[in-house]
Amino acid sequence: MLRNVLWAAGMAMVLSHGAAFAQAAPAGNIPQQKVNDDLRAKLPEEIRASNKLVSVNSGSFPPYEIVTDSRTMTGASADLADAIGQLLGVKIEHATVSGLSALLSGIKSGRYQFAMGPVGDFKSRQEANDFVDYVQEYVVFAVQKGNPKGINSLEEACGNRIAVMSGGSAERVIKAQAEKCAAEGKPALEVQSYTDQPTSILSVRSKRADAFFSSQAPLTYFVQQANGELELAAVGKANGFDDLYQGAVVAKGSPLGEILLGAIKELVKNGTYAAVMKKWGLENNMIPEPGINLAKK
Incomplete structure (x- = not known):
């Protein structure tokens, strides 16, 4: 009985944390991007017509994704998604689902166009989805x-x-x-x-x-x-993992994979990637060269 009371009290704490996450954004201006006409031209016609991409998440994953409601997100991934949207000349909208399985299946089925993530890249997951890796995790x-x-x-x-x-x-x-x-x-x-x-x-x-x-x-x-x-x-130990790459997720074979990769490479080249990662204290998770399906296991 006491455990249940403590758990209920704790749930009230976590609900209050949602607002705290929203207020925790560190200072730091992220450079505004100009539309990259070459990248935009590669977008499927329906995306260019709607000027919109929907990125799905499975709830707060700070400091990458801090979800305050079903369509509002801050964090490193949100900053990167905004910069990618500017490069492509589209608006990035956010949708939230319950759990990682729903996220991956939603992308595979075409219900959502991509997830900025980052989501762990594993060979088994590459059978159904492609991963545009931009960080390494532990x-x-x-x-x-x-x-x-x-x-x-x-x-x-x-x-x-x-x-x-x-x-x-x-x-x-x-x-x-x-x-x-x-x-x-x-x-x-x-x-x-x-x-x-x-x-x-x-x-x-x-x-x-x-x-x-x-x-x-x-x-x-x-x-x-x-x-x-x-x-x-247990910091600094393998803990059951080899090199763990994480990234954005698209449906298997989607042309959006190469487009996102091109956009992230542009953000690496112009310094925006580093600015975002440093803003959110993620310098140790940066990789020198993003890529698609970098995981070997």
């Missing part, structure tokens, strides 16, 4: 201050309650680790899957979970917002 744990459970590696997650985002690559890795814990006779690893980042991090703050296993960039953001309640753990 996966770590967010834990309570002082790391009371001593989770300093993926192997040390056994015997703990680990929160993950549903449908993501971290969920796949932590479930595999749970099976390994059982096979080796170690204490059971309980996997808690949530549809968005704020609810996942709340599970740790409210002590419903012992750790949140996810991308380092958003976890760094959440730790900074937690008033000293949280810290990162």
Whole structure:
């Protein structure tokens, strides 16, 4: 009963955090882009006619995507999407769905044209979608201050309650680790899957979970917002991943993939990419050369 009361109180906290995310944008002017006629000419006729592209997201993924309502988004991805829209001479609109699976299937089916993401690029996902990779990520744990459970590696997650985002690559890795814990006779690893980042991090703050296993960039953001309640753990370790590229997502074979790649390369060339990444504290996630489907595994 007490746990349920604490969880309800925590949910009130996370709802209030939505407004906090909206106010957390750091200072920094992003250069206005001029329309690139060559890139615009490559857009499908229906997009040029509507002057609109719809980018889908699966909820807040700070500091890349900070969703304040179904059509309003700030963050590094929003800044990059705005700059790409300016280059292409189109308006970028945002739509939100529940969970990563709905995002990927929505793009595959043609309901949405792309996701700015970034979304993890894996060979298995490349069968249905193409990834325009523009960052490299690392996966770590967010834990309570002082790391009371001593989770300093993926192997040390056994015997703990680990929160993950549903449908993501971290969920796949932590479930595999749970099976390994059982096979080796170690204490059971309980996997808690949530549809968005704020609810996942709340599970740790409210002590419903012992750790949140996810991308380092958003976890760094959440730790900074937690008033000293949280810290990162297992930083600088593989934690079940090799090189983890992330990027925008389009339907398999969509001409929009090459167009987005060209736009991002232009933003790298003119310094806008670096300005956006530095604005949001993502310098360590930059890659020198964006590309399509960079993941090899």
